[in-house]
Amino acid sequence: MRLTAILILLMAWCCAGYRILVVFPLAGGRSHSILGEGVVRHLLAAGHDVTYITGIPSKLSAPRLRQIxxxxxxxxxxxxDLCDIDKILTHGREIFFDYTIARQQLKLNNYTATHKDxxxxxxxxxxxFDLVVIEWLFNEFLVGLSSVFNCPFIWLSSLEPHGLVLSLIDEWTDPSYVPAVHSKAVPPFTFAQRISELWAVFTQKYVRWQLISEEQVLFDRVFGPAVAxxxxxLPLLEDMKYHASLILGNSHVAVGHPTKLPPSYVPIAGYxxxxxxxxxxxxxxxxxxxNGVIYFSMGSMIQSKRMSESLKQGLLAMLGSLRQTVIWKLEETPENVPKNVHIVSFAxxxxxxxxxxxxxxITHGGLLSTNEAxxxxxxxxxxxxxxxxxQNVNRAVQKGIASQVSLSYDLPRELKVAIEEMIGNPKYREKVKELSFIYHDRRAPGSELVHWAEHVVRTRGAPHLRSAALLVPWYQKMYLDLLALVFVLVLSSVFVIRRLLSKNIDVNKKNR
Structure with a gap:
């Protein structure tokens, strides 16, 4: 009996779940909460205790789940403020990683960390906690939670791999063939695009540098007392943010582009x-x-109801002229809806x-939507x-599974032309089936997520995956120290040779 009891206790200890803190604080983006909830769902299914800090509380209910x-x-x-269709049509709106976005994300993370709960x-x-999983969104401030609980942490990136995020675990991507985070360009680049991508590296590094001092002051104030x-x-933020065990990326080569990735980056698109x-x-x-169904949605952040009435009516008239049934995600029901068009506020x-x-x-081209397609x-x-x-849509067009139409007041006419071409041409369906097979030919992404989260805990932070690139200063990576040595040697040689020649000339003059 005593042996049986010991075995039962050992089994219970071995099967006990880990305590994991999951942090997805953005309250204004439904797609980000979908990713956060996916992480929580898989970890709960694997038997772990999850505390979920979220800007959009989940409807999940489980004994092992606690939400903040x-x-x-x-x-x-x-x-x-950013995703208003009418404003985009009137004024145009392109978003780049700049000082405004960086400050906004710092403010969001600081507000989250100082929340009373x-x-x-x-x-x-x-x-x-045994592990912290944090969504990376243009700022690393919340890495302080890992310091507080003295446990390893994992970044989760909602975008394709890019320099800003890969530099946290290895080194910056090569701008000659890897686009910046908000670039429209798809490799191979033209000469002008390569210059633009290189310039983006300098501007993004400068943006990060601008906030270092302010971030560190806030970091000490917010996390210092709990650590003390x-x-x-409390370590320096500038050091701490490079100590992630892994990055779990919402990406896959079938929908993205082949990029050199370190072992500590794990693509899990579709989890x-x-x-x-x-x-x-x-x-x-x-x-x-x-005749088939056409599904039309501009995503969760862009509200189609904010289109002008004339544009909505133009789209309805165009959609009504199609043979196909149309399901349009629209947050309100307009007048004059054709019989073949079905309006849904939530799809x-x-x-x-x-x-x-x-x-x-028909989609705005968010990465979740392109992955799901x-x-x-x-x-x-x-x-x-x-x-x-x-960039997501441009890649899909390049891969042969998509066509693109500009968001403009002429959208109904241009959509009609594109719809007829895509419906009538079987090449799009054939190509998407081919890439979908490649996408599915792997381990289930949810299983990958759980495996690597558990691996990090079991190996006490997975130090074996840590890239040596993080230990090498930037000037050594560019061999600037070698270049400086060669320059000094050449300069010294020239100086010595000139001195010797000068002495020979003086000797010759004296001999004369």
Missing amino acids: DVSANSWIFKPE VQKLMLDPKEE MRGRQ HIQDKPLPEDLQKIMDNAK PQQSILAHQNCVLF LHFAVPILGVPAFADQF
Whole structure:
């Protein structure tokens, strides 16, 4: 009996879940909360205890889940300020990583870390975690949570791999063939594009440098007391942010571009996708769509209802002229809706794309949407509006699974031409099926996520994956020290030779 009890206790100890802190603080972006909830869902399914700091509380309910709601930070980032279709059409809107975005993200993270419930968590000496998973979003401030709880941390990047994020675990990407985070360019680059991408590296490094002093002051103020209370000293933020065990990336080479990646970057695109049935009304609509279904959505951050009435009516008239059934995600029901058009304020996007009758996806080109289109093998008609959407759509066009239309007042006419061309040309469907096979030919991304999270805990931070590039100063990587040595040697040689020649000349003059 005693042996049996010991074995049971050992089994319970071995099977006990880890305590994991997951941090996705953005309250203004539904797509980011989808990724955060995906992380939480997989970790819970694997038997771990999860504390979830989130700007959009999840509807998940589980005994092992504790949520900390920081949605009060929603005033910092309002989607309508950046993603208003009418403003984009009137004034144009391109987003780049600049000082404004960097300061905004620092403000968001500082507000999150100083939230009363987060402070309560940090200042409670009984709170312990085995791992922290933090969404990287243009700022590393929240890495202080890893210092507080003295545990390893993982970055989760919602974008394709780029220099800003890869430099945290290895080194900056080569701008001659890897685009910057918000670039529209797709390799191979023209000469002008290579210059532009190189300039982006300098500007992004300068932006980061501008905030170092301010970030460190806030970092000490916010995390210092909790670390000191536990008898330790808070490291410098500039050092701490480079100590991630891993980056889990919402990317895959089938939808992205081949890039040199260190072992500590793990692509897990699609881990958020779930198999869910359609609501009964949409199931009936899609089952009865004899000519197929076109699904039209500009995503969760862009509100289509903010289009001008004339543009909405123009789109309705154009969609009504199609043979296909159309499901349009629109936050309000306009007048004069054609019989073949079905307006939904909320669309179960994955379930719609999964239906065999879905023949085309008109999308803004967010990375979640392009990943889901590839997952379910549905061709894309992209209408990018801001940020990385241009690059996502441009890549999909280059790969042969998409066509692109500009967001303009002439959108109805241009969409009609593109829809007819894509529906009538089988090459898009054939190509997307080919890439979808490549996308699926791997381990399940949710399993990868859990495996690597557990691996980091089991190996005490996975130091074996740490790149030596982080230990080498930038001037040594560029061999500037060697160049300086060669320059000194050449200069010294020239000086010595000139002195010798000068002496010979003087001797010859005296001999004469």
